[in-house]
Amino acid sequence: RTVRARALVNAAGPWVDRVLRDRLGVATTKHVRMVKGSHIVVPRQFDGEQAYILQNPDRRIVFVIPYEQDFTLIGTTDVPWTSDPGQVEISPEEIRYLCDSVNRYFHKPIAPSDVVWSYAGVRPLYDDAAQNASAVTRDYVLDVDVPDGVSGATPGGAPLLSIFGGKITTYRRLAEHALEKLAPYLPVVTGAGWTADQPLPGGDLGPGGFDAVLERLRADAPFLPERTAWRLARNYGTRAWAIIGDARKMADLGEEFGAGLTAREVDYLLREEWAETADDILWRRSRLGLHVGRDDAARLERYVNARRTGAPGPSGQAPIAMAS
Ligand SMILES: Cc1cc2nc3c(=O)[nH]c(=O)nc-3n(C[C@H](O)[C@H](O)[C@H](O)COP(=O)(O)OP(=O)(O)OC[C@H]3O[C@@H](n4cnc5c(N)ncnc54)[C@H](O)[C@@H]3O)c2cc1C
Known part of the structure; x- marks a missing residue:
């Protein structure tokens, strides 16, 4: 399949060099x-x-x-x-x-x-040539490779932005900085960065912050065990309501897989957070694998496979459409 784009961002983390060299055939002095x-x-x-x-x-x-x-x-x-x-x-x-x-x-x-x-x-x-692994800079470097003659409206070549280094803590500044670098080639990117005051999804906690969200969740879903209410509020913030939905009792959340993980939460992770496997759910979207036993994990795997291949959800919901 051919995908056409006005710009390309190489955010392959530890693989950034390899993508440049092996996939894109671009020579770079940065590593x-x-x-x-x-x-x-x-x-x-x-x-x-x-x-x-x-x-x-x-x-x-x-x-x-x-x-x-x-x-x-x-x-x-x-x-x-x-x-x-x-x-x-x-x-x-x-x-x-x-x-x-x-x-x-x-x-x-x-x-x-x-x-x-x-x-x-x-x-x-x-790679700032520091001698000691602990001393290597934790700052990021952005590098734009622009084919000859590329401008925002010129077909036939696209600017390539590569990200070297970076931290989760600097993700927001890095993303704005990346767009600043690409703005000359992307007419659609205008105006100054706007992300400083924007909460992440579920982070619109409102007055009272986390404690108030937890209090509201306890009131709206009094059937949740305390540990589960706390975990849902902490992991999902205001998006916890997208999981509990109209549930009025624990059974409404569907099959339980241990540690408060229910079919509704699993469906949410498959639908909204790109989870594809039981391992994604237990270890990558959460650390519930620390609490869920082997038998429950096996049951979860069977449930995930069934949902991905057409079985209905806990309240008869349609199968989860997976990205290919
Ligand atoms: C042990 C450790 C501790 C850390 N501690 C902290 C910390 O305390 N605070 C902090 O802020 N940061 C910390 N970090 C750094 C943080 O994890 C990284 O900065 C962050 O994950 C970088 O995100 P990224 O999206 O740029 O890259 P990554 O998360 O590495 O994602 C790169 C993605 O590119 C994909 N990819 C690779 N090649 C291709 C290809 N050819 N096609 C398509 N996709 C491809 C990979 O599969 C991967 O999913 C730590 C990192 C480690 C390893």
Whole structure:
């Protein structure tokens, strides 16, 4: 299939170099440096909502954060990575390093055998030639490659914007900055950035913020267990109402898969948040995988497959149309 576009944005994260080189055949002097970071999750280590920042002898810091109500999250590491970013996983040395960090400060020691889950990712950092992986800049760099003679109205070539580096925390500024870079080639982009005051979907919490939203959700859906109400308010903000809809009792939310996850929430994630598999739901759109048992996860997988292949939803809703 041929897709025509006025501009192309290469936001492939750790793969940005490869997309440029292998897919688009564009030479660039800018590159990302891949630095693996890993986290471990252990049963809750302390009471309270506070997080800790531990100073390590190697001058790095490690965070210890309350996680998913029953757990503690510990991370992260900085390990140079040169292999396929899709194949990354935590090493035994990283697990040991994170346990040692905690044991230097906490009375209650932890061991690798306490780790209930871990995850690792590759940071696509802009290569500023720093010697040490921890010292590489966390700023982003935007690069526009403009074929000869391209203007907003010129067919036959499109500007290509590549994003090197970046952080989730700078996503909004980065997105505005990207459009500023592309504006000369896209007549439709006019005016100054407007995102500073715009809430993200579900983030229009109103006066009273999160506490008021939770209070309203409890009042509108008194049948929800407290943990589920809190989780829905925290994960979805005002979009929680798109999940509970007209439900008047727990059974109206359809089949339960453990930890308060119901068919209505699953349908919402398939429909609105591009989830395609049970793993997407349990690990990528949420961390419910930490709480849901194996049998429930298998039941969820069967439900997701059935919904994707035409079975009706909890209240007879139509099958979920999936993007191909
Ligand atoms: C361990 C770790 C800890 C981090 N901690 C923080 C933090 O505390 N705060 C913070 O702000 N940021 C943090 N980050 C950074 C943050 O995760 C990234 O900056 C962010 O995910 C970048 O988003 P992105 O959309 O640019 O890239 P990505 O999330 O990497 O997405 C790139 C996408 O491109 C897709 N892709 C690749 N090739 C192709 C292709 N050929 N065609 C189509 N699609 C393709 C990939 O599948 C992927 O989905 C951390 C990262 C790691 C690894």
